[in-house]
Amino acid sequence: MPEPTGEEPEDYVFEAPKIYELVPTLEFLSDKLQFYQRQYNENVRGGLLDLVFFKDAITHLVKISRIIRTAFKAHVVEAMGIFHDLVSESCDNYFQRYRRRAHVTPKSYLSFINGYKDVYADKLFSINEQAERMNIGLAKLMEASESVAKLSQDLAVKEKELALASVKADKVLAEVTVSAEASAKVKNEVQGVKDKAQKIVDEIDTEKVVAEAKLEAARPALEEAEAALNTIKPADISTVRKLAKPPHLIMRIMDCCLLLFQKKIDPVTMDPERPCLKPSWGESLKTNLAKQEGRLKIANAELGKAQSLLDEKQAELDKVQARFDAAMQEKMVNKIKF
Numbered sequence: 001m002p003e004p005t006g007e008e009p010e011d012y013v014f015e016a017p018k019i020y021e022l023v024p025t026l027e028f029l030s031d032k033l034q035f036y037q038r039q040y041n042e043n044v045r046g047g048l049l050d051l052v053f054f055k056d057a058i059t060h061l062v063k064i065s066r067i068i069r070t071a072f073k074a075h076v077v078e079a080m081g082i083f084h085d086l087v088s089e090s091c092d093n094y095f096q097r098y099r100r101r102a103h104v105t106p107k108s109y110l111s112f113i114n115g116y117k118d119v120y121a122d123k124l125f126s127i128n129e130q131a132e133r134m135n136i137g138l139a140k141l142m143e144a145s146e147s148v149a150k151l152s153q154d155l156a157v158k159e160k161e162l163a164l165a166s167v168k169a170d171k172v173l174a175e176v177t178v179s180a181e182a183s184a185k186v187k188n189e190v191q192g193v194k195d196k197a198q199k200i201v202d203e204i205d206t207e208k209v210v211a212e213a214k215l216e217a218a219r220p221a222l223e224e225a226e227a228a229l230n231t232i233k234p235a236d237i238s239t240v241r242k243l244a245k246p247p248h249l250i251m252r253i254m255d256c257c258l259l260l261f262q263k264k265i266d267p268v269t270m271d272p273e274r275p276c277l278k279p280s281w282g283e284s285l286k287t288n289l290a291k292q293e294g295r296l297k298i299a300n301a302e303l304g305k306a307q308s309l310l311d312e313k314q315a316e317l318d319k320v321q322a323r324f325d326a327a328m329q330e331k332m333v334n335k336i337k338f
Contacts, residue, residue, distance in 0.1 A: 080116065084109050189327075200320050207313055214306055251279035 084104065091102040258265050258280060266280035 080113070084112060087112075200316070207309075212306075212310075214302075248274065248279075255279050 088104045091104055095101050255265065266278065269278045270276075271278040
């Protein structure tokens with residue numbers, strides 16, 4: 001008969017070889033053996049029944065049972081037959097050593113095949129599970145590869161942007177450095193102007209103190225002049241004016257006072273009463289008053305000079321203060337800007 005290839009349909013019926021006899025059940029075989037024992041009791045008494053399960057029968061049983069249905073697994077079928085045949089030999093060795101009989105039956109062989117099927121199914125399930133995990137891992141790796149490729153593109157764009165930003169940062173840094181140097185220079189200049197202004201302010205304060213001291217020193221003379229002027233009363237002037245013709249010596253003394261104060265005198269004429277020039281009595285009446293006015297004029301001049309000097313120093317101080325305020329404002333603007 002042809003050997004099975006595993007490609008036969010499910011309803012294909014295999015014919016058993018002629019050398020085999022089909023046994024429906026083990027009970028049928030047991031009944032048949034008991035029948036032979038009763039019929040041939042004298043012949044079989046003391047004999048043993050040796051069940052022989054050949055390797056070819058084992059292999060053919062596996063092929064018929066369609067457990068392994070592919071042609072390329074024929075070697076597996078042969079290996080299973082060899083293994084079970086080795087089990088049979090091991091049973092003989094077991095009997096020789098321990099004098100206890102162990103038999104290899106088709107049922108035990110089918111149990112061995114079912115165990116192999118279970119192991120094969122477990123291994124197949126494990127392999128399928130590993131394959132599924134591997135497919136999931138490969139899918140994740142593919143997704144990660146796509147993400148890495150996308151990130152690489154983004155990284156290239158970011159590197160270009162970073163290069164441009166670095167160039168701009170270097171440019172800004174250079175500008176900031178120049179501005180910082182300029183700011184430091186302006187700061188030094190402002191500090192110099194500040195120091196100079198402070199020095200001028202100190203000098204002005206010193207001169208102001210000196211001017212105020214001079215003003216205070218001139219103030220007593222001014223007050224004295226004012227007091228002297230206040231001592232000349234209208235009654236005194238009237239008394240002098242009432243002298244119609246004072247003594248000649250008094251008139252000459254008054255002429256000397258006029259010349260001393262560089263006042264205007266009368267035109268030069270001869271005195272009809274004495275052999276000398278006529279005195280300027282009209283101007284002499286103002287001698288005392290002119291003297292007091294001179295002192296007042298000097299005091300006022302000193303006061304005006306001190307006041308003008310004070311105003312000049314104050315104006316210079318205001319100018320320096322304005323320059324100082326402008327420099328400080330420029331410094332604050334540069335500090336806020338940079």
